[in-house]
Amino acid sequence: MKRFDAFAEQALYGPGGFYTRSRGAGTTEADFITSPETSNLFGACVASYLDRVWRELGEPNPFVVVEGGSGNGKLCRDIFLGVQDCAESLRYVMVERSDKQRDVALRMVAATCFTDSQEIPVAALRDLPHGQFTGVVIANELLDNLPPRIVKRTGTGWSELHVEDGSETWRSAPEDAQNMATAISTNAPEGACLPLQLKAAVWTKRALQLLDKGRLLVVDYGFRNSDQFLQLPRDEWLRTYRGHRRAGTPFSEPGSRDITCDVAFDQLPGDPLFQMQADWLKDHGLIEMTEWAREHWRNAAISPDARDVAIRSLLDEATALTDKEGLGNFVVAEWRVGD
């Protein structure tokens, strides 16, 4: 029998785990599509944000950007293709736990953005670096993949989710989990479940400690208030995916599916500013970036060729990134350090 977070950790990142297998798990072709994979426009908006932060921070050189959970490197690539003002100062560190993804990403970024260079301003690490810097830490859809502990309100306190032989089983929660759950939610009805996101909180704290001055930018699905979890069935916020479809129980066939949990932003340290992704992207140039495509299509719509149609598809991508039923509803949280 394993506590749920230990089970999910193994199922995702252990030998044979979902992100460890060689089948291309977690890629566009395989299991899900993230915002950077949906459209280059996402990275272009982040590039515009980085240019702005670089100026706000007094144009530091080097300007260090660390990306947690960098996956296949798509966001890094689009940032290098998009930055203008900070381009010369930018030093980028992709942090990715999967050895395979790290290698693929580094090779792809080098081959796309730095074809003529002997040395590239990009490194790829397995874990967050040590030491402080001035710059930005970014994470898109990382925290939802850091397994939570799950507790359930009982008549007398809280029980905690465990997994045994492919099924869920509940044990009385130890004192630390009882105390944390009670502190987070004083009015949970009996039977209601709650995630305790200690790994996400620890990652956030480590990311903040890296910055002597700068910003931490986290983009993910989730809720700003843990009480919102109590109002939903557990499988609405603790989900599995395989092949772009919801994939049922997380408890059986470990490694066969992604396990992800909505982020409880109020369980993270500090006091970030919040926006919805749709609004954040519009504040960082999305409308200006798509206006020319809209204008182009107005002129080409009657008799479009393949290029016109490709340009038109940018408008669909922008719609997907800002759809308030989907990616547009993601939370963008920004912590400011040293201001």
Ligand SMILES: C[S@@+](CC[C@H](N)C(=O)[O-])C[C@H]1O[C@@H](n2cnc3c(N)ncnc32)[C@H](O)[C@@H]1O
């Ligand atoms: C859902 S994917 C998102 C990938 C990418 N950020 C994107 O938006 O396309 C999450 C990634 O985080 C990685 N990951 C999980 N825990 C990590 C950790 N502690 N440090 C670095 N990477 C981690 C996984 O291997 C996976 O590639």
